[in-house]
Amino acid sequence: NAGVTQTPKFQVLKTGQSMTLQCAQDMNHNSMYWYRQDPGMGLRLIYYSASEGTTDKGEVPNGYNVSRLNKREFSLRLESAAPSQTSVYFCASVETGSWSQYFGPGTRLLVL
């Protein structure tokens, strides 16, 4: 099992550019999540998908869109990147019934 995988690991964007962060899990989990981590602010929930076909906003959804492509994949899109979106992005999935979250290794994004 690869667990939760994220691509890319690092990315540098210019203001206004767009990009999609990819996340996949091979554990047959129903729920998937996107967080951003900033110094002193912990992890903040951007969007989540409780099950295939559903998505919901978290604490900080502005400037982002998501797609739950299938049960395995959950992508995060920045349509027009801003310097305030410089952060480390983590994807996670939840083991059904146990409520335990499994995290990917993260994507480090720098927006200039």
Next chain:
Amino acid sequence: AQSVTQLDSQVPVFEEAPVELRCNYSSSVSVYLFWYVQYPNQGLQLLLKYLSGSTLVESINGFEAEFNKSQTSFHLRKPSVHISDTAEYFCAVSEKGTYKYIFGTGTRLKVLA
């Protein structure tokens, strides 16, 4: 709305000394509670969780946490820390019946030789 407070942003402690990392939460309904650990340049790993039953929960590496409903707390403790425990620790809460998790701002534990 649910929220999590970790008042201590950094906790230095000497090796083999005890440590307590504090976590308080706010919610109007029943909750699940979690502690996650993050080592440098890695993702988060589940340390322990409280879902129901015994209010004292333990991890395999000697940490424990106690759910205190009246004080809305879920403090993490270890009686004797090791250098390898140096990491950032996050408390998280999820209201029962939802799929939403809210994390605290984290506590950096620095174990000194």
